[in-house]
Amino acid sequence: MRPNSVLISLMLVLLATWLGLDAVSVAANRIVPGEGVGVGGIAGWPGVLTSLMPMLAVLLLAWRPTGRHLRLALMLVILMLTALPLWLVVAAAATVDPSLPQARMAIGPAVWIAIFVLLLALIELRGRVPLPSWQNGLLYLLPLLSLALSLMLDLEPLALRQEYQVRKSAFLTAIGEHLLLVSAAVGISLSLGVGLAMAMRHWPRAQRFGFTLLNFLQTIPSLALFGLLLAPLAWLSDRYDWLAALGISGIGWAPALLALIAYSLLPMVRNTYVALEEVDPGVIDAARGMGMSRAQIFRQVRLPLGLPVILEGIRITTVQGIGLTAVAALIGAGGLGRFIFQGLGQAAMDLVLLGALPILIMALLADALLAALTEKIRPGGTH
Amino acid sequence: MQTAIRRPVRPTISHWLAPLVWLLLLLGACWGMSWLEPLFRLAEPDSRDIIYDRADFIVLLGRHLQVVGVAALLAIGIGVAAAIAVTRPAGRDFLPMVSQLASMGQTFPPVAVLALAVPVLGFGNLPVIVALLLYGLLPIVRNTLAGLESIDGGVAEAARGMGMTGGQRLWRVELPLAAPIILAGIRTSVTINIATAAIGSTVGASNLGDPIISGIVNGNIAYVLQGALLIGLLALSVDSLFARLQPGSPD
Numbered sequence: 085m086r087p088n089s090v091l092i093s094l095m096l097v098l099l100a101t102w103l104g105l106d107a108v109s110v111a112a113n114r115i116v117p118g119e120g121v122g123v124g125g126i127a128g129w130p131g132v133l134t135s136l137m138p139m140l141a142v143l144l145l146a147w148r149p150t151g152r153h154l155r156l157a158l159m160l161v162i163l164m165l166t167a168l169p170l171w172l173v174v175a176a177a178a179t180v181d182p183s184l185p186q187a188r189m190a191i192g193p194a195v196w197i198a199i200f201v202l203l204l205a206l207i208e209l210r211g212r213v214p215l216p217s218w219q220n221g222l223l224y225l226l227p228l229l230s231l232a233l234s235l236m237l238d239l240e241p242l243a244l245r246q247e248y249q250v251r252k253s254a255f256l257t258a259i260g261e262h263l264l265l266v267s268a269a270v271g272i273s274l275s276l277g278v279g280l281a282m283a284m285r286h287w288p289r290a291q292r293f294g295f296t297l298l299n300f301l302q303t304i305p306s307l308a309l310f311g312l313l314l315a316p317l318a319w320l321s322d323r324y325d326w327l328a329a330l331g332i333s334g335i336g337w338a339p340a341l342l343a344l345i346a347y348s349l350l351p352m353v354r355n356t357y358v359a360l361e362e363v364d365p366g367v368i369d370a371a372r373g374m375g376m377s378r379a380q381i382f383r384q385v386r387l388p389l390g391l392p393v394i395l396e397g398i399r400i401t402t403v404q405g406i407g408l409t410a411v412a413a414l415i416g417a418g419g420l421g422r423f424i425f426q427g428l429g430q431a432a433m434d435l436v437l438l439g440a441l442p443i444l445i446m447a448l449l450a451d452a453l454l455a456a457l458t459e460k461i462r463p464g465g466t467h
Numbered sequence: 468m469q470t471a472i473r474r475p476v477r478p479t480i481s482h483w484l485a486p487l488v489w490l491l492l493l494l495g496a497c498w499g500m501s502w503l504e505p506l507f508r509l510a511e512p513d514s515r516d517i518i519y520d521r522a523d524f525i526v527l528l529g530r531h532l533q534v535v536g537v538a539a540l541l542a543i544g545i546g547v548a549a550a551i552a553v554t555r556p557a558g559r560d561f562l563p564m565v566s567q568l569a570s571m572g573q574t575f576p577p578v579a580v581l582a583l584a585v586p587v588l589g590f591g592n593l594p595v596i597v598a599l600l601l602y603g604l605l606p607i608v609r610n611t612l613a614g615l616e617s618i619d620g621g622v623a624e625a626a627r628g629m630g631m632t633g634g635q636r637l638w639r640v641e642l643p644l645a646a647p648i649i650l651a652g653i654r655t656s657v658t659i660n661i662a663t664a665a666i667g668s669t670v671g672a673s674n675l676g677d678p679i680i681s682g683i684v685n686g687n688i689a690y691v692l693q694g695a696l697l698i699g700l701l702a703l704s705v706d707s708l709f710a711r712l713q714p715g716s717p718d
Binding site for chain 1: 510563564567574575576577578586587661665666669680683688692698699703706
């Protein structure tokens with residue numbers, strides 16, 4: 085049996101970075117730059133050796149990747165992911181001076197890379213070890229539980245957590261604003277998109293022009309589009325009081341929402357159009373043969389068959405919208421992007437993380453949920 | 468085989484007309500922005516400074532292109548090479564992981580990638596280039612994989628039957644056949660990167676995003692409009708150039 089070269093290379097990278105890079109960085113307060121501490125500086129040689137054991141074990145198991153060995157390797161990878169947050173608790177206790185209330189610990193490159201490499205190993209192993217879905221869910225739950233536990237227990241000095249503590253309510257508001265903007269944009273562009281796609285089916289001449297225009301909009305960089313919308317909206321709200329009363333102005337949510345809708349339209353219209361257009365003509369013929377009316381065919385055949393493709397459009401626009409809304413913070417639309425740009429302005433990297441990590445997680449979650457939903461409603465069940 | 472994927476030869480000028488027009492507009496706007504002052508005055512009647520003058524627009528354009536160009540060249544080199552490597556017999560083991568990573572990475576918002584590159588690499592051009600490189604890699608890897616995997620097994624078989632070596636099959640059969648899909652990936656990657664590079668001016672990289680950011684900070688809409696106009700024209704020039712290069716694309 086050939087050794088699993090993927091796992092072996094991943095573990096070698098993990099070993100090298102774990103031993104070679106800084107695990108955490110510690111600073112006396114928010115302003116001074118942090119000082120890097122390696123794995124050896126946290127738990128001494130016994131600690132380093134203990135942390136190396138599971139990595140070496142996976143390395144050995146990957147040398148002869150039988151079914152049992154891979155299953156064991158999967159458990160070890162989960163174990164390592166579960167241990168990482170607890171290990172940070174240990175690191176905080178060992179490196180941060182408790183007499184300095186401002187002292188903080190930031191997560192260093194070795195730990196970030198470890199998380200990334202372990203997730204890659206998880207992807208690789210999940211492809212090779214067949215598991216029932218409930219066990220699959222349990223696998224991801226364990227590291228999350230351990231993270232929650234360590235956050236509750238004793239990760240006071242973690243810089244990311246400190247940044248959160250200071251602006252708890254602002255953080256929740258920002259998440260709310262972010263979600264509201266994205267869902268409003270997706271909702272509006274969905275209804276507009278379905279209407280436009282139907283219109284294009286009706287007037288084929290409009291189709292080429294419509295798609296050219298939407299393509300054109302998609303090409304314009306987000307920052308530029310936000311900027312270009314600023315002037316006309318400011319002018320409009322100056323001119324008409326009722327618009328200003330609605331809260332519409334050059335800065336804020338109005339240009340952000342308009343730009344988000346403009347970007348969402350292309351994927352939405354394209355997918356809806358394709359969904360309605362590319363149903364197998366044989367199926368339509370059969371439906372007509374059964375005596376269905378045009379409206380019935382549309383409601384009972386075209387729409388259910390096209391729904392997965394439409395959902396795919398919703399997935400693309402949602403994920404894209406979550407990222408674009410971050411940029412919208414620059415024109416005062418709020419959302420999590422505000423923390424990113426505030427953090428960049430103050431050179432406070434933990435604040436940047438406080439904005440960027442939730443955005444990343446939201447994008448991944450939205451993608452996974454909508455992909456699962458698409459799979460579920462696909463006619464003919466799951467593939 | 469080669470002729471099948473190339474466009475029939477056309478009168479060259481009209482073929483390249485659209486990108487040429489966008490490019491001329493872009494350069495014209497860079498050099499002649501001060502002539503448009505009366506127009507921008509409409510947007511910002513009370514301000515003293517109408518035209519952004521902290522740097523030449525053409526210099527900003529050059530820096531923008533430099534950052535995007537370096538990142539794109541690196542991303543093309545690394546991305547295509549990685550995709551080729553994992554589709555050869557020796558690297559097949561890595562294929563599932565690389566293709567899953569490439570499709571999962573697409574969900575990462577470019578701004579988040581840029582923001583995460585700064586803590587590691589500091590301020591300036593370097594984090595922007597690295598973020599653009601990382602983000603630009605994914606569409607290229609994914610499309611190169613899709614292009615190479617989509618080749619009909621019979622074609623590869625025929626090439627083998629003709630006595631071609633592995634390298635010859637790659638250069639003469641697989642890559643030419645996959646070229647349109649690879650090019651589409653490069654187009655996506657570069658388009659996204661032009662937009663993301665503009666946001667890079669918030670992390671200390673100086674480029675066409677500068678006038679926009681400075682305009683937002685100082686409340687000068689004229690600056691914002693100038694930056695937005697130039698970035699829009701740049702994106703449209705590059706995109707229409709790719710549209711001409713790419714056979715069988717709609718416009």
